[in-house]
Amino acid sequence: VTIVDAGSSEFLEGEQVEYARVKVANRKLEQDGKVPATFSRDLLGITKASLATESFISAASFQETTRVLTEAAVAGKRDELRGLKENVIVGRLIPAGT
Template sequence: PGDSETLKAGQIITARKLRDENSMLKRKDLKPVVAREAIPATSEPILQGITRASLQTDSFISAASFQETTKVLNEAAVKGKMDELHGLKENVIVGHLIPAGTGLREYDKLVVGSKEEYEALLAAKEEEEAEAEA
């Protein structure tokens, strides 16, 4: 990137910052920075069949449940893959609660009951703690 000490190769900067940096370098009789236009990333959707789409999921357990079970499980074992169990299908396969509705992990420790029952539980807990201290 020329003789610039502040800019690095591959860094994306504004045209104004480039102009300012090159002006400063020219005043010091140093080599100016050479730049190229940034090339934006592009993408296009690919329509896949149901078999191919299900095999390309992030979850190898989900992929193994659909087709080519041996191949999928062997590849996962060789690559040392780990399934985070985020989807419904893989959680059903391993026998966990599905991560939807009341099966969401944020509801794991949720206790449902009346306020009176809750207050009675708190009072009983406080009594136990007081007896333990005495």
């Protein structure tokens, strides 16, 4: 989704965020009596969707590797390795099952 109005949230106007993350943040804001963020749903092509993931390792494996890794390094990003793809890339067990 794209944030249209950040309200009282930490999101920035125009920022692309995962739907579930916005829903959780908005629920918390509403419980606290604050203004939730408004957003619009987006339909992204496969290239944009792959590059828009929160995992920069996953995004770098798809296209524009140098740009993605450079931006992550400059921003001091840290990948939490929560998904299947990024765990396979770094040679760890996948987060599946118990």
